[in-house]
Amino acid sequence: MTASICLKATAVDIKKSDRYLVKNVSMDVYSGELIGLIGPNGAGKSTLLGALAGIDEPTAGSIELSDTPIRNIPLQERATRIGWLEQLGTVHWPVSVERLVMLGRIPHLPAWGKVSEADHTAVEHALTVADCLSIRHQIVTTLSGGERSRVLLARALAAEPMLLFADEPVSALDLGHQLQTMQLLRDFATGDRAAVVVLHDLSLAARYCDKLYLMNAGEIAAHGEIASVLSNSNLEKVYGVSVISGCEQVPWIVPLERL
Amino acid sequence: MSHQRRLLMLVALVLILSLISLCLGQNWIDLRQVLTLPFTDPDSTTAVIVREIRLPRTLIAIVAGMSLGLSGAAMQGLLQNPLASPGLVGSASGAALGAVTALYFFSGAWHPQTVPLAGMLGALVTTALVYLMAGRDATVSTLILAGVAVNALAAAGLSLLLNLAPSPFAVRELVLWTLGDLSDRSLNDLWVMLPCSLAGWALLAGTGRSLDALTLGVRTANSMGINTYWISWRIFIAVSLCVGAAVATTGMIGFIGLVVPHLLRPLAQQQPGKLLPLSALGGAAMLLSADIGVRLIDLYTTLPVPLKVGVLTALVGAPFFLLLILKSRSNYLR
Numbered sequence: 001m002t003a004s005i006c007l008k009a010t011a012v013d014i015k016k017s018d019r020y021l022v023k024n025v026s027m028d029v030y031s032g033e034l035i036g037l038i039g040p041n042g043a044g045k046s047t048l049l050g051a052l053a054g055i056d057e058p059t060a061g062s063i064e065l066s067d068t069p070i071r072n073i074p075l076q077e078r079a080t081r082i083g084w085l086e087q088l089g090t091v092h093w094p095v096s097v098e099r100l101v102m103l104g105r106i107p108h109l110p111a112w113g114k115v116s117e118a119d120h121t122a123v124e125h126a127l128t129v130a131d132c133l134s135i136r137h138q139i140v141t142t143l144s145g146g147e148r149s150r151v152l153l154a155r156a157l158a159a160e161p162m163l164l165f166a167d168e169p170v171s172a173l174d175l176g177h178q179l180q181t182m183q184l185l186r187d188f189a190t191g192d193r194a195a196v197v198v199l200h201d202l203s204l205a206a207r208y209c210d211k212l213y214l215m216n217a218g219e220i221a222a223h224g225e226i227a228s229v230l231s232n233s234n235l236e237k238v239y240g241v242s243v244i245s246g247c248e249q250v251p252w253i254v255p256l257e258r259l
Numbered sequence: 260m261s262h263q264r265r266l267l268m269l270v271a272l273v274l275i276l277s278l279i280s281l282c283l284g285q286n287w288i289d290l291r292q293v294l295t296l297p298f299t300d301p302d303s304t305t306a307v308i309v310r311e312i313r314l315p316r317t318l319i320a321i322v323a324g325m326s327l328g329l330s331g332a333a334m335q336g337l338l339q340n341p342l343a344s345p346g347l348v349g350s351a352s353g354a355a356l357g358a359v360t361a362l363y364f365f366s367g368a369w370h371p372q373t374v375p376l377a378g379m380l381g382a383l384v385t386t387a388l389v390y391l392m393a394g395r396d397a398t399v400s401t402l403i404l405a406g407v408a409v410n411a412l413a414a415a416g417l418s419l420l421l422n423l424a425p426s427p428f429a430v431r432e433l434v435l436w437t438l439g440d441l442s443d444r445s446l447n448d449l450w451v452m453l454p455c456s457l458a459g460w461a462l463l464a465g466t467g468r469s470l471d472a473l474t475l476g477v478r479t480a481n482s483m484g485i486n487t488y489w490i491s492w493r494i495f496i497a498v499s500l501c502v503g504a505a506v507a508t509t510g511m512i513g514f515i516g517l518v519v520p521h522l523l524r525p526l527a528q529q530q531p532g533k534l535l536p537l538s539a540l541g542g543a544a545m546l547l548s549a550d551i552g553v554r555l556i557d558l559y560t561t562l563p564v565p566l567k568v569g570v571l572t573a574l575v576g577a578p579f580f581l582l583l584i585l586k587s588r589s590n591y592l593r
Contacts, residue, residue: 050478053482054482055478055481055482075481075484075485075486076484077484078484079483079484080484083482084479084482086475086476086478086479086482089475089476089479090475090476091474091475092339092340092473092474092475092476093339093474093524093529093530093531095474095528095529095530096528099528099529099530100474100475103471103472103474103475103483104483106468106471106472106483106484106485107483107484109468111465152475155475
């Protein structure tokens, strides 16, 4: 299979008041790929994701979506191609789950136009795959944190993006829904679609992702194949912990102690 | 019940209240006379009263009420906060300062519309001031901070004028003007307020979808294709224009922009976009009701001076708002 590059980031710097939050980061996202972005707190993962999704302008470097600089793509067109799932996303009005997921269709609605059959189908599909059917009539602000993060994922999926950036989508989820969400992202990133997902659970990252980018202090400490990125020496250097790992049925990584 | 149905019912409510407002006054005029006399016998006293006194009052109540309700809903949607009010943009205080300045120096003697025109000018100047302070790339919070600062400045100017007022009567006149009143307005006042009101409404009309997207926060809305800088400015300027026009003509009428969106939000299924037209009509209905209320109080009580409509909306609005917050606070605690 010859996968094509859908997003190309080259030498991206993001500076805030003279401090580098992200420094010299390059990343190629090929279609069909699920890329895991890992690293300790404050490594710059979310900041990088915001720039890759075109929401924030990097201080230097270029980010291109199918050879077009991402900030040159008209806002609404960009929104139909790129989805971004905020970390700890909030919902400000007590709307129902269904209506919230329908908001995901906003980039597709023509000005002054009405919701179409295709919009309903997309919402229905998103509710189904994100396991939100049973709570579709509930009010979002009354849901638990985990349920809410599933609903917000459904919102992002309802937009039917080509490229999805998800910032810690599984952090608030129970074990069953962690697997369900990771499988969902795995299934999403096929064909000409791709996804970049920020994760803290290295076992899930190793099990589901095609490639990993390990960030430390704003820079890419390692990237590429799972095994080479998750080497003991890399993890010791970046996280400051020793780990034990193995692979029985699925790969697993458990932190042992702080160094 | 569908959204269209709810809108139609509110339109009907506004119409009924308008008719009552036309009939009600020192003398009750029959509905049939109200509707026919201005055409069959335009020079009769009754027709003149309806045309010159009650019609402007009613229309100004509708326009100002719509502006306040619409602006409140837009501000609450923009800030994703049910406690936001149109007063935050600073143009209301600017309009009040402009009008009171005109009242202070000219006492309305130049031209009958000196006061509202000065009010409009005050609103536009404060809006420009906020624009200059906040800068082109302002975030929502910078805009609001600039609005609050300009608000404080205008309030200081008002205090200065009251302080320097030559006589207790002048002070009284100035203070009473700010309280918010719809009596003794003419159609010319309506023409003064209409252009800016219409401009503000037109700017707000297309913002519903962006406000819906803002339910998910500013950054997510941005990722959904909403230009959040542009939409902030657009709403800010629109609210400045139509609230400035309302205040310049009627004085400060509080709580409508705060209570009406809050009251009607369940009818809009909590969606800020749908809330806009509902809230505009609701604002008109509420200001008409309040104005009918003060006229009834005037008719059936022996108060030494007529009650101002702004006082009534505040008296009813404040406790009512408190009640609403207590009832729905569980929804916002999360």
